[in-house]
Amino acid sequence: xxxxxxxxxxxxxxxxxxxxxxxxxxxxxxxxxxxxxxxxxxxxxxxxxxxxxxxxxxxxxxxxxxxxxxxxxxxxxxxxxxxxxxxxxxxxxxxxxxxxxxxxx
Numbered sequence: 533x534x535x536x537x538x539x540x541x542x543x544x545x546x547x548x549x550x551x552x553x554x555x556x557x558x559x560x561x562x563x564x565x566x567x568x569x570x571x572x573x574x575x576x577x578x579x580x581x582x583x584x585x586x587x588x589x590x591x592x593x594x595x596x597x598x599x600x601x602x603x604x605x606x607x608x609x610x611x612x613x614x615x616x617x618x619x620x621x622x623x624x625x626x627x628x629x630x631x632x633x634x635x636x637x
Contacts, residue, residue: 550603559604581616
């Protein structure tokens with residue numbers, strides 16, 4: 533178990549994983565094997581349209597939304613697909629991370 537130092541002592545590091553769930557048409561962010569967030573998508577040809585992302589309210593403020601979107605976009609990039617960001621969070625993430633600009637339509 534990795535420990536991180538903090539002002540009030542130590543806390544356990546979170547195990548974070550982003551997975552594509554094709555059955556539910558979404559990317560899922562798991563924190564310590566617990567579903568913490570989702571990025572819904574729908575497929576239109578070779579493009580994934582992202583209309584909505586959501587992080588569990590009790591998990592917000594930890595940068596998990598960025599990790600979810602980064603993991604999803606990395607997967608889209610590996611698959612050679614494009615992205616249509618209808619969700620404002622995904623759109624802003626792409627604007628602030630130019631390495632993903634070529635994915636956006």
